[in-house]
Amino acid sequence: MKIAALFAAVTVVAALPAAAAAQTDPAPDEPLKISKERIGKALNGVLERGEAMGLVARVYQDGEKVYEAAFGEADLEANESMAQDTLFRIYSMTKPITGVALMTLYEQGLFDLDDPITDYVPEFEDVRVFEGLDEDGEPILVAPERMPTVRDFTRHTAGLGGGDIGGYPQRAYEEAGVRDMDITLEEEVRRLASVPLAYQPGTQWHYSDAVEVQALMVERLSGMPFDAYVQKTILDPLDMKDTGYVVPEEDRDRLAEVYTFEDGELVPATGEASLAFNLSEHALTPGSWGLVSTIRDYSRFARMLLGEGTFEEVTILKPETVELMATDALPDGLTDTHFLPNKGQVGFGIDFAVRTAPPASPDENVGAIGEFTWDGYASTLFWVDPANDLTALIFYQIVPFDDTPQKAFRKAVYGAD
Structure with missing residues (x-):
């Protein structure tokens, strides 16, 4: 079964004002048309307003790359511009990779x-x-x-x-x-x-x-160190050649600086202890955070998920396993959900937020029902939209997490006002 079919019967759009529904949830019989000009204008606006120092973005639809761009600076002091091979600390976008690793063992009946x-x-x-x-x-x-x-x-x-x-x-x-x-x-x-x-x-x-705890289960059930299992089952098969815990010395010039706001201005986030983690080996290989990646690498992971577990003839998971991961699994009636409502009308599956209804207001993240997504502390984001056969990613480095540029990107992707 296609993942999008899970949500085909949802009818809550009718409860929204017509204008809001039109802005945020394109009708299924109206194919989403990506406008490079609209996205470029939105991302240029992000830099002009000082909302990010630099960023990279990619959008794939119907198996084709329909948008790719790099804007601004990766490291202002070092005079390094953003590029498609810039390395980013992806923090909690490590979690979906861990979840996929765990579910490969689920498929083995372990x-x-x-x-x-x-x-x-x-x-x-x-x-x-x-x-x-x-x-x-x-x-x-x-x-x-x-x-x-x-x-x-x-x-x-x-x-x-x-x-x-x-x-x-x-x-x-x-x-x-x-x-x-x-x-x-x-x-x-x-x-x-x-x-x-x-x-x-x-x-x-x-x-x-x-x-x-998921990562430790991977170690124990596979009989391999967690990082070695991830390398063998996900990173190597998907040719995610720049993804790992430690940035080699020869690649340090590709590592984006992480910024934070002070008095409304972006300055290097020198006080973040976690920034040193990727510069040397540590005993810990976290499942929750810690990976560095490029937008090129992570887009391959996202496209594998859109392909129901398969990408370029490499199969990581079965379609029904991806479907399970991308299905809201929160208990009925659960109301105490921490910051999850900030992500919009979402539930939670296996290491992904899952969109269950259209945005309830124009201020929410724009997207389509059935989307599954996650982001990282330093403001990286990816989402998979099966209804529109689309994956989209935007990477920049601001701590604490700031989704202002992400919202502009989402609106531009979906053509929302």
């Missing part, structure tokens, strides 16, 4: 999504759930109502809070040293499992380090 996580990561056997503080200010910890499943770790409903949950769970997370870059993946997950869950499994969506 686990089921509804298995308790302790079948593969017994470190969580004694995990407890934070339920508040007692009258003395001490944490109240209780047993989970059910053990989180593998599926919970693929859709961010496992109970993990991460470093932004606040209160006692965040303090425990920080004290455990989960984000130490010089520990192994196994030790990282052991520390993660020592931190009480921030909520009962399945009751919230909260972005977290759950994908680190």
Whole structure:
């Protein structure tokens, strides 16, 4: 089954004002026409308004490259211009690659999504759930109502809070040293499992380090180091030759500078500790973040997903597996979803946000029902739009995450006002 067919019966467009629907959800019988001029004008505007120092973008439709451009500076101080082979820190766009690696093992029958996580990561056997503080200010910890499943770790409903949950769970997370870059993946997950869950499994969506657990499952089920398995099963077959954790010395001049806003101006983000990660070997090979890539490499990964698991006669996954990953898997009635509403009318599948309805307002991200997507902390973005046989990517480097240029790009791709 084609992925787009999953969403063919959705009829919520009728509930929107006609003008909004026309802007954001092209009728299925009206093929989307990409305008290079419109996209170029929008991206030039991004630079003119000082919303990015430089960027690269690509759009593929119907198997053809219909737009490609590089604008501005990759490193202003070094006088390096943006180019199609510029290297970018993609941060959380590592997660979909991890998810694909895990699902290759799913296809081998090595686990089921509804298995308790302790079948593969017994470190969580004694995990407890934070339920508040007692009258003395001490944490109240209780047993989970059910053990989180593998599926919970693929859709961010496992109970993990991460470093932004606040209160006692965040303090425990920080004290455990989960984000130490010089520990192994196994030790990282052991520390993660020592931190009480921030909520009962399945009751919230909260972005977290759950994908680190996926990466450890890959190691244990494959019998290979996580990075070696990803290299063998994804990067090498797709010829993603510039994607990895460490940038070789001879390629450092291709690595884009990361910028941040100070008093409304873009300046180098020298205070970001994570920026040093890609300059030398570390014991940790994270599943959640850490990869460097080019727009050329990642577009090959995206086009594999659009091709239902196959790209240029290389098959990574079966069509039904990609369909599963690109299907909203959030529990019915789930309302506590952290920052996910900022992505628009989306649910969450396996390491992707999945668009389930047209934008409810002109301020939301433009896109088509059935799109699946993710982005990175330094503001890289990709999406796959099966309904329009399209993949689109825009890479620039601003921290913290800033989607202003992304929204301009999306509007230009879809011809929205």
